[in-house]
Amino acid sequence: MAYFKMTRVALKWVVSKPVTTRYPFEPRVAIPGSRGLLEFAKETCVYCNVCAKKCPTGAIVVQRAQKRWTIDRLLCINCGYCVEACPKKSLALTTAHGAPSVTKDREHYGA
Amino acid sequence: MSPEQTFETIPVETLLERVRTFREQGWRLVQIGATRLPDQLELTYSFDRENRLANLRLALLGDQPKVPSVSSIFWCAFLYENELHDLFNLQVSDLAIDFQGHFYKTAVKFPFGTTKPPVAKPTAAATFAAPQPTSAKA
Amino acid sequence: MARTIIPFGPQHPVLPEPVHLDLVVEDERVLEARPSIGFVHRGLEKLVEKKDFIEFVYVAERICGICSFIHGQTYCQGIEAIMNIPVPPRALYLRTIWGELSRLHSHLLWLGLMADAMGFESLFMHSWRVREKVLNIIEATTGGRVIFGSCKLGGVRRDIAADAAGKMLADLETIERDIRDLTGIFLADRSIKDRLCGVGVLSREAAYDLGCVGPTLRASGVGQDLRQLGYAAFKDLEVRPVTRTEGDSFARCAVRCDELFQSIDLIRQALAKMPAGDIAVKVTGNPNGEYLARTEQPRGEVVYQIKANGTKNLQRLRVRTPTFANLPALVKVLQGCELADVPVLVLTIDPCISCTER
Numbered sequence: 001m002a003y004f005k006m007t008r009v010a011l012k013w014v015v016s017k018p019v020t021t022r023y024p025f026e027p028r029v030a031i032p033g034s035r036g037l038l039e040f041a042k043e044t045c046v047y048c049n050v051c052a053k054k055c056p057t058g059a060i061v062v063q064r065a066q067k068r069w070t071i072d073r074l075l076c077i078n079c080g081y082c083v084e085a086c087p088k089k090s091l092a093l094t095t096a097h098g099a100p101s102v103t104k105d106r107e108h109y110g111a
Numbered sequence: 112m113s114p115e116q117t118f119e120t121i122p123v124e125t126l127l128e129r130v131r132t133f134r135e136q137g138w139r140l141v142q143i144g145a146t147r148l149p150d151q152l153e154l155t156y157s158f159d160r161e162n163r164l165a166n167l168r169l170a171l172l173g174d175q176p177k178v179p180s181v182s183s184i185f186w187c188a189f190l191y192e193n194e195l196h197d198l199f200n201l202q203v204s205d206l207a208i209d210f211q212g213h214f215y216k217t218a219v220k221f222p223f224g225t226t227k228p229p230v231a232k233p234t235a236a237a238t239f240a241a242p243q244p245t246s247a248k249a
Numbered sequence: 250m251a252r253t254i255i256p257f258g259p260q261h262p263v264l265p266e267p268v269h270l271d272l273v274v275e276d277e278r279v280l281e282a283r284p285s286i287g288f289v290h291r292g293l294e295k296l297v298e299k300k301d302f303i304e305f306v307y308v309a310e311r312i313c314g315i316c317s318f319i320h321g322q323t324y325c326q327g328i329e330a331i332m333n334i335p336v337p338p339r340a341l342y343l344r345t346i347w348g349e350l351s352r353l354h355s356h357l358l359w360l361g362l363m364a365d366a367m368g369f370e371s372l373f374m375h376s377w378r379v380r381e382k383v384l385n386i387i388e389a390t391t392g393g394r395v396i397f398g399s400c401k402l403g404g405v406r407r408d409i410a411a412d413a414a415g416k417m418l419a420d421l422e423t424i425e426r427d428i429r430d431l432t433g434i435f436l437a438d439r440s441i442k443d444r445l446c447g448v449g450v451l452s453r454e455a456a457y458d459l460g461c462v463g464p465t466l467r468a469s470g471v472g473q474d475l476r477q478l479g480y481a482a483f484k485d486l487e488v489r490p491v492t493r494t495e496g497d498s499f500a501r502c503a504v505r506c507d508e509l510f511q512s513i514d515l516i517r518q519a520l521a522k523m524p525a526g527d528i529a530v531k532v533t534g535n536p537n538g539e540y541l542a543r544t545e546q547p548r549g550e551v552v553y554q555i556k557a558n559g560t561k562n563l564q565r566l567r568v569r570t571p572t573f574a575n576l577p578a579l580v581k582v583l584q585g586c587e588l589a590d591v592p593v594l595v596l597t598i599d600p601c602i603s604c605t606e607r
Contacts, residue, residue: 035392142569
């Protein structure tokens with residue numbers, strides 16, 4: 001009957017396990033391939049500045065002379081253009097979420 | 112592959128007549144857009160019928176270009192014409208519903224109005240001033 | 250009889266995005282509705298003066314969160330038509346698949362919101378539960394849940410491997426079963442029919458004259474679906490527009506329910522026919538020319554008027570989104586309705602105000 005289609009669904013879900021993950025008590029299962037936090041490998045970087053040029057928001061700033069690579073985590077949109085552009089494969093996107101922050105600092109790597 | 116589209120430039124005086132012909136032949140209004148070129152304001156009226164696109168082009172000169180409204184023929188045009196008035200300072204006469212410049216709330220009036228992008232001057236009195244402390248004059 | 254003006258929005262529990270309507274009400278009947286938009290106007294059309302045409306794909310994707318992929322796809326199609334870039338067939342198929350996944354998640358989102366507007370919260374939660382499965386597929390294949398980031402000029406950025414495609418098909422089986430349950434409730438439940446049937450009727454002529462697009466137009470009997478233009482891989486797939494004739498809110502709901510099944514079918518067809526090959530070509534030079542790119546978003550026809558003059562920045566980008574075209578229909582349909590029907594009517598045209606006001 002017209003009213004009872006929903007009743008069947010509702011009763012089914014009363015006895016089923018909830019779909020939601022009880023985070024943080026249950027661990028978060030990240031989907032592989034998801035675009036998350038940017039990871040920088042300082043060892044292979046040659047400070048060529050290509051990643052900074054490709055970055056659409058200006059989150060990455062590279063100072064070539066001082067050999068400094070900085071990123072503003074709050075500006076990064078996890079698009080992955082820098083990862084594609086880097087000739088030395090120093091950048092990678094992990095599936096982690098960025099930590100919350102209350103200040104707009106830049107993260108520095110290098111001297 | 113790109114589907115065919117036609118662009119036709121017409122003078123302003125024939126606009127209402129051409130739009131009326133389109134309406135009678137069963138075309139529907141797709142959009143009315145404008146481009147600010149260095150020496151003129153270029154309007155594009157797009158019509159569609161059975162997935163074919165026909166565009167009418169108008170070139171308007173002058174600081175405050177005028178155009179008659181087509182909202183008497185296509186009522187839905189009033190939205191596009193109000194938007195063009197708010198963004199480009201296009202004067203449209205006989206609008207079916209006229210918002211008189213209050214359609215969009217922009218910080219700068221007529222953002223596309225001039226050829227050079229307008230620079231918003233910081234106003235002396237800030238709109239969202241911090242609340243005054245209670246000890247000050249109420 | 251005294252008239253009252255009731256302001257509806259911009260903050261309202263039923264609205265997904267802020268829009269303001271001044272409702273002139275007499276007793277419980279709405280006489281007139283005056284729309285007022287501009288709360289999410291970000292001036293994205295003016296941003297073309299700053300961002301060059303390659304970077305602008307990111308901005309185009311972010312015009313809207315729900316229909317984001319097809320915005321990016323239309324922009325790419327426009328620039329590719331101006332520059333005559335031959336996009337590889339595999340990329341076209343991938344774009345089609347992601348476009349249809351985008352349509353799936355958008356319609357499921359709308360079904361949830363419609364249930365919520367009627368107060369049917371548990372059905373809202375169920376629709377979004379099914380939508381989560383679609384978002385998981387999208388995240389596994391593109392990396393992002395709503396902003397896909399996978400379309401670029403000249404092709405796409407990521408590929409779908411064979412095993413990922415197999416997993417997608419298996420997931421789509423479960424999703425289709427869930428959607429069948431869900432649409433069964435939407436189209437048969439008595440309380441939903443009481444709220445939707447006969448509300449907000451748009452006749453065939455009225456819908457066409459008012460410039461409606463998308464499901465709003467198709468529910469009134471006009472079989473216009475821009476996927477028949479044959480962009481992307483649609484020239485190889487068969488698309489039959491889903492239409493209804495009644496033109497009321499129930500018909501619009503039914504059209505969107507049927508389009509869910511159509512999208513799943515299209516994804517299956519595209520996965521089966523997808524050729525092997527490259528996924529992108531390199532783009533050099535600057536665009537010069539003008540083109541109007543049109544695609545079918547979940548809400549209707551979107552038009553990107555792109556004018557380029559040979560420099561790195563486009564001269565003009567004008568986006569005409571489907572909700573902008575459906576707004577006159579909303580104003581017309583609100584005249585003479587009951588006050589309690591206003592949320593249902595506002596949602597029935599599927600408002601995506603951030604698209605409307607870029």
